[in-house]
Amino acid sequence: MVAMTAAGIGTFAQLYAVQAVLPGLARSFDASAASVALSVSFATGGLAAFTLVWSGVADRFGRVTVMATALTLSTLLGLVAPLSPEMWVLLVVRALQGATLGGVPAVAMAYLAEEIDPGHLARVAGVYIAGNAVGGMSGRLVAGLVADIGGWRWGVGADSALALVALVAFLVAVPRARGFVPKRRHEDGPGLVRRVVRSFADPGLVALYCQALFLMGAFVTVYNYLGFRMTAEPFGLSQTVVAFLFVAYLAGIVASSTVGRVIERVGRHPVLLASVAGMMAGLVALLAPSLVVVALALLVFTFCFFAAHTTASAWVGHRATTTRAQAAALYTLSYYGGSSVFGWLGGVVYDHLGWNGLLGYVAVLCAMAALAGLGLRVRRTV
Secondary structure (H helix, E strand, O other): OHHHHHHHHHHHHHHOOOHHHHHHHHHHHOOOHHHHOHHHHHHHHHHHHHHHHHHHHHHHHOHHHHHHHHHHHHHHHHHHHHHOOOHHHHHHHHHHHHHHHOOOHHHHHHHHHHHOOHHHHHHHHHHHHHHHHHHHHHHHHHHHHHHHHHOHHHHHHHHHHHHHHHHHHHHHHOOOOOOOOOOOOOOOOOOHHHHHHHOOOOHHHHHHHHHHHHHHHHHHHHHHHHHHHHHOOOOOOOHHHHHHHHHHHHHHHHHHHHHHHHHHHHOHHHHHHHHHHHHHHHHHHOOOOOHHHHHHHHHHHHHHHHHHHHHHHHHHHHHOOOOHHHHHHHHHHHHHHHHHHHHHHHHHHHHHHHHHHHHHHHHHHHHHHHHHHHHHHOOOOO
16 A cells, blocks of 8 residues: 555656646746646546556556556656646646556556455545545645646646655555456457457446546646636735645545545445535536635535545446456546546636636536436446
8 A cells, every 4th residue: 555655746746747737837938828738638638548458458467567667667757747848748748647557547447456355445445545645745835835836837736746745655565466467469358449448338337437527627627717816806816825725635635545435334336426426516616716615615516526536436346347457448448538528628628718707618517417327226237
């Protein structure tokens, strides 16, 4: 768990390093909110595009090997990103970085499912996702604080240095896999394409992919454009103060590490629906022109998102059996596909309709996730 927490920090500190400095990027490159948000979308899009590739590689060479390789390559690219002279160069580097980062979330849940007793999987998965939340929070916080002093380039570079430390911790702490059985290219059994098709045979799995798609789209949209909202009137906050709003990720850490116990008592479906309802309640409070109310609303919104994500992602590992790696990869693809597509579309909405219109757009995404959740009542395909 030490190794997987380090992997989560290294992955998500880099993946969202630019999110806290988007207003600075807009000023530096004289671009709109939707345009600079592409630096987030290109990274998450690259990650989504390569999840299935990484899952296939992991089936042959092992989960630990893939995660170590992905973290090493992404950290090297992260150290290059602050040197980008033009916006298009930064977008290319971010896309490549996202593609390499995909090796960790694409196989992490499959790795845990192979190494952890099924009765404790939900709880352990929560601890891993809490590490992801630590990475997301620390990356945004470090980048925002350093950027307020030296600009966005130093802020992104500081996150890459943090990822380098996490990489070393992962390599030192990760144990040898004991539950992994490699799949050889010519051995009997379904190939990668057939395993992917089988991962769509269960309507419940498809419903879980939809949770990832819509809820992550909603979540990243709020955090992408929060900085623009809080640095404008009536708030007029500095980049440092805005960076501290990302401490709301602590609520996600609490949710991820505790929701497993709640699931064991009341079941997955009620927890998932209640979490989506809580996200929508937080959205209503984000309309308020009060900094205190916005901070509290962010805590509620973030807590409920991570509770939903922990529930759904662990549910994939439990529900999928013969195609566990591919189902986990498809969940990850949906998760970051939602971040890329809906996060960018949120910028278009924000540029035309402002903050209130953006929150309405996010509410629609949450409602679509709740509607898709009806498929979870269908029995799995044998």
